[in-house]
Amino acid sequence: MKKQYKDKWLKALLAVFFVFGIGATVFIFSKESNEIVEKSKEGSSSSGNLKLSQEDLAQKNILDSLTNLKLAYDQAILEKTELSQQLEIERKNIENLMEIIKVSKNPSVEQIHIYRKQLSDMNTALVSKGIEVKNLKSQNKSLLTEIESQNVVMYQQKAENDTLISKQKKLESTLKDASRLSLNTFKVIALREKKSGKELETDKAKSAKKLKVSFSINGNSVAKTGKRVFYIQVLDQNNTVLGENKLIEFGNDKALVYSFIVSVDFQGKPANVYGILDSGDDHFVKGTYFVNFFDKQEIMGSASITLE
Template structure:
């Protein structure tokens, strides 16, 4: 009887323990499963973020490429803002290079790239607006000048002679007032016993170099005395002749061999200068022609 009574309570107790054990196992398994699912989801979210950031990186690069093309088109218009636009285009190219080498950029980096792209776009937009305004101002200025010319023509067009002079003036005003040089030439001279000078190509016979050029005519250029500077360099880039330094201001200077003065009256004229030296050596001599600090042309002569 005692054994039956003991078995009567033992079986239900074992059943309860089994149920609780099974529940605990399920609970533990469920907890581990949730943890694994969370970890998988987290890794997936990270991968999604990285993919999104890479996509953003590619989108920004595409936008920068399109922006660079836009800069190229505006620069081709060759306006007064071309230099500034070229610098900004360089900034676009630099940003593209930075983004290309960037590996897995963070969200903060992407935001910075976006802000820089936006700034470059805004800068181009403002420059385009400014160019349109300048074109409009230039057009208005030309219209105003044309209107003034019409008034001037009406005031001065008393006869065919005045009309002819006005037409000629319009044509000449298109030319720049700056003088231009041409026909650059240098010859070596030797002296005969009689004193006559003959051209030579031998260094040992050369006593001087005659360096000539032509001042082109220009009806609107300033007339009067005009000074040109000639620079003669030997094979060692040494300046021959006077070898004097002249400063023109704005930190610009020139070392010259001699000066050629002319009396310019609007028409073409030929001018030349003579370079005397103690002795000429074999080789090539280079001659540069200057109007103040601006080089106008060059030539050379080779002595055997």
């Protein structure tokens, strides 16, 4: 009994669900059909404006592409290459086209076609200029590398030249020092003259008629040969230059007042040199006389004599 009662109860419940399901299905399909009909009506009513919306959208897309294109030119101009001026002209063309498109209301299909063609041409120009900029950057990089290499070579060459110049100056200085003549044995004596004409040494001022100065030159195989001139300066007790008392300038802000000159034909071998200072009609007074020996402006030695 209980089992039969349960079977009847289940069959009744299934029947209720079946009826409810059919009703719900009919309701859903009915609602979807109404929505489809309404959407169809809305589509038919707005079909006249759909064409304009598509053209407006195309115009906006072109403006967005031009904006990105302008940004690409801005970046390329920042590279500061030889093409910067050309790139600025292309960027100005983009800006002009953007202004034209912005003021254009309800553009036609033909206008949109023209805008797209211009955008394509500008894209092509950017690609071409980009390749040129890349090539220029590569060339500039190679050029900088070459310049750096040349700078290294020039620096090395300069260092070598500086070393050579330093060595040359040192060698010239060594040669100059080596070629200088060395003088020694500086002497001065007073001479009196006998009636026979023979000259004798004296230390008496009243009988002295001449002062004879002498010195020796050491041999030097690297010194310049030929005529060599030396300047003799004789000073009395009052520091007055006796003799010719002439001034000579040597062209390097150096000057000398000398009494007389002596010369010798130097051939690299040792030589003895002397010169005479004649009192003339006057005579030497008592006192000490100082004699300085010069090779040009350079003093080489000195001597003195005292006459009674």
